[in-house]
Structure formats: C-alpha cells, structure tokens
Amino acid sequence: NRIPSSIVAALTHDIFINGCQFAFEIDGPQDTEVGRLYPDSPLIPLSHCLDAYLSNG
Structure with missing residues (x-):
C-alpha cells in the first residue's frame, strides 16, 4: 500500500509551492x-x- 511518488510530489507542490494552506x-x-x-x-x-530543534539536537 505505497503511495506513488508522483502523488506525493503533486501534494507537496500544491502545499508548499502553490500555497494552498x-x-x-x-x-x-x-x-x-x-x-x-x-x-x-x-x-x-x-x-x-x-x-530550537537544531540547538537541542
């Protein structure tokens, strides 16, 4: 049950590049x-x- 990488790429592009959020x-x-x-x-x-995360790592 793996999600195809093209779907992950499309969702990532929509969220982070197009700014749908x-x-x-x-x-x-x-x-x-x-x-x-x-x-x-x-x-x-x-x-x-x-x-903060990087300073605690």
Missing part, C-alpha cells in the same frame, strides 16, 4: 483565524521552532 480568504461567519481560537497561545514562527 494559506492562500485563501477568511470571509464567512463560520471562518475564523487561529489567533481567535487560541488567544492565550503565542504564535511562534516556524524558524524559531527549527532553531
């Missing part, structure tokens, strides 16, 4: 930003997470 509008009453869902949790840039 962040290139959309928040416009409906049911849509909300993550900051409103978790107001007490600070948003940390991915680069900070990577730096």
